Amino acid sequence: MGLDDNLAQEVGQNTANDAITVTDLHKSFGTLEVLKGVSLTARKGDVVAIIGGSGSGKSTLLRCINFLETPSSGKITVGGEDIEMRADGSPANRRQLERIRTRLAMVFQGFNLWTHRTLLENVIEVPVYVLKIPRAEAIRNAKVLLDRVGLGDKADTFPSFLSGGQQQRAAIARALAVDPSVMLFDEPTSALDPELVGEVLTVIRDLAAEGRTMLLVTHEMKFAREVASHIIYLYEGLIEEQGPPDEVFGNPKSPRLQQFLKTVGW
Amino acid sequence: MELLSLSPPGWGGNLLRGLVNSLQIAFGAFGLGLVIGLFGAYGKLYGGVVIRDLLGIYTTVIRAVPELVLILILYYVGTDLINKAAEAMGYGRVEISGVVAGIWVLGIVQGAYSTEVLRGAIQAVPKGQMEAARAYGMPALLVMRRVTIPAMMSFAVPGLANLWLIATKDTALLAIVGFSELTLETKQAAASTRAYFTFFLAAGALYLIVTLLSGVVFGRIEKWARRGQPSLRAGQSR
Ligand SMILES: Nc1ncnc2c1ncn2[C@@H]1O[C@H](COP(=O)(O)OP(=O)(O)O)[C@@H](O)[C@H]1O
Ligand SMILES: [Mg+2]
Numbered sequence: 001m002g003l004d005d006n007l008a009q010e011v012g013q014n015t016a017n018d019a020i021t022v023t024d025l026h027k028s029f030g031t032l033e034v035l036k037g038v039s040l041t042a043r044k045g046d047v048v049a050i051i052g053g054s055g056s057g058k059s060t061l062l063r064c065i066n067f068l069e070t071p072s073s074g075k076i077t078v079g080g081e082d083i084e085m086r087a088d089g090s091p092a093n094r095r096q097l098e099r100i101r102t103r104l105a106m107v108f109q110g111f112n113l114w115t116h117r118t119l120l121e122n123v124i125e126v127p128v129y130v131l132k133i134p135r136a137e138a139i140r141n142a143k144v145l146l147d148r149v150g151l152g153d154k155a156d157t158f159p160s161f162l163s164g165g166q167q168q169r170a171a172i173a174r175a176l177a178v179d180p181s182v183m184l185f186d187e188p189t190s191a192l193d194p195e196l197v198g199e200v201l202t203v204i205r206d207l208a209a210e211g212r213t214m215l216l217v218t219h220e221m222k223f224a225r226e227v228a229s230h231i232i233y234l235y236e237g238l239i240e241e242q243g244p245p246d247e248v249f250g251n252p253k254s255p256r257l258q259q260f261l262k263t264v265g266w
Numbered sequence: 267m268e269l270l271s272l273s274p275p276g277w278g279g280n281l282l283r284g285l286v287n288s289l290q291i292a293f294g295a296f297g298l299g300l301v302i303g304l305f306g307a308y309g310k311l312y313g314g315v316v317i318r319d320l321l322g323i324y325t326t327v328i329r330a331v332p333e334l335v336l337i338l339i340l341y342y343v344g345t346d347l348i349n350k351a352a353e354a355m356g357y358g359r360v361e362i363s364g365v366v367a368g369i370w371v372l373g374i375v376q377g378a379y380s381t382e383v384l385r386g387a388i389q390a391v392p393k394g395q396m397e398a399a400r401a402y403g404m405p406a407l408l409v410m411r412r413v414t415i416p417a418m419m420s421f422a423v424p425g426l427a428n429l430w431l432i433a434t435k436d437t438a439l440l441a442i443v444g445f446s447e448l449t450l451e452t453k454q455a456a457a458s459t460r461a462y463f464t465f466f467l468a469a470g471a472l473y474l475i476v477t478l479l480s481g482v483v484f485g486r487i488e489k490w491a492r493r494g495q496p497s498l499r500a501g502q503s504r
Binding site: 104112113116117159160178 | 394401403404408412413491495496
């Protein structure tokens with residue numbers, strides 16, 4: 001691990017073996033029901049890949065987990081701790097939610113690096129201002145992480161001067177800087193030119209290999225099969241089929257999944 | 267030329283004192299306007315219906331009524347209200363400092379324009395910037411301080427630079443309520459000496475210098491605010 005072990009202990013105090021559990025999650029936008037009761041569990045070290053057609057609710061699922069979207073109903077449990085919700089699904093305890101969010105690091109399709117800050121500043125931002133880690137220590141960690149994603153020489157560069165692949169790798173370094181207990185990837189390579197996809201997948205593959213827990217929404221089927229411990233196929237807001245990669249990809253049972261795999265050229 | 271000399275019988279000292287007063291008020295009003303504008307912008311974007319409606323009335327009315335009229339209204343109504351309040355609480359009439367009154371009056375005017383400039387700038391920040399901050403556990407105020415405000419600066423600075431220049435020139439309108447800023451000092455000097463041309467030319471030059479210097483300062487600020495963005499002119503690409 002490229003990070004201080006102290007940090008790991010400070011941030012992830014969970015003792016339960018389940019890193020994250022989603023229970024019967026529903027989400028509607030107005031009258032449109034996008035998630036119709038999704039449940040899933042990722043144990044520590046699991047890599048759960050979520051696949052499905054466009055509009056099937058994959059992003060909404062990830063965004064409900066850290067309450068970027070307010071779920072309509074259901075339950076999110078992180079490291080054995082339920083996120084407190086009101087009856088309407090809105091978070092009941094801001095501070096708890098903020099604390100839990102620091103353990104769920106999200107990597108966005110569009111990177112969402114802070115454009116007015118250098119890569120180094122992006123990576124130390126949350127450690128320094130949210131986790132209150134001493135700046136010098138945060139900088140030391142950040143340099144290790146930027147080195148690790150191959151951007152050690154770009155620490156003082158602003159994001160808009162970099163390629164999409166570099167920006168996404170920096171965003172992954174930012175995510176690692178909080179030593180998250182779960183990483184949430186929402187199509188991390190979909191906005192990239194084809195020749196830049198590989199460099200980002202390489203970084204994610206390394207993280208999977210070192211035992212990072214992650215939920216990974218992706219259209220890269222080959223990659224999903226290779227790194228995931230579990231595949232979930234989402235169809236119109238419900239889990240249509242799930243299982244180990246070899247079964248889901250090698251022997252899909254649902255006709256919809258078969259159709260889906262065909263359309264993505266599996 | 268000795269008319270402009272800094273010590274009496276020259277009137278240069280008076281002009282400079284007037285300029286300092288003008289700048290003081292402009293600075294205060296601009297700052298107050300920024301504070302009002304920030305709350306106003308957030309209120310308009312995220313406030314409830316009542317707050318949005320009230321702010322809508324505020325910005326519409328202020329921007330619709332001529333500034334001279336607003337200054338008269340705010341100045342006389344404002345001082346009147348303060349005195350009534352002071353009397354009600356058992357104090358005598360209070361002497362209201364011209365600088366403070368000027369800052370309040372112009373600040374309220376500036377606030378309406380700032381609200382619109384900052385609202386537009388906040389809306390121009392890509393949503394993902396704030397979303398990333400929230401996703402990493404930043405509380406709302408921290409998101410505002412560390413992400414929204416710095417990120418919107420590059421969009422806000424040109425509009426704010428204009429507002430600052432308007433603030434410096436609006437101070438001249440305070441002459442009408444007898445506040446001795448640059449324009450009133452100039453008028454008095456000119457009237458006493460009958461050298462109208464000399465003094466108004468001098469005052470015009472002072473306003474021009476303020477504008478030019480402001481341009482330099484805001485240019486620097488804008489460059490700093492845009493530091494994360496590839497320069498358009500240099501055609502810098504990824
Ligand atoms: N903020 C929103 N408001 C209304 N509808 C939304 C919103 N976000 C997503 N949706 C709708 O929810 C459905 C699922 O979207 P999404 O979760 O982004 O799908 P996916 O990521 O699988 O492509 C789509 O029909 C989309 O139009
Ligand atoms: Mg999506």
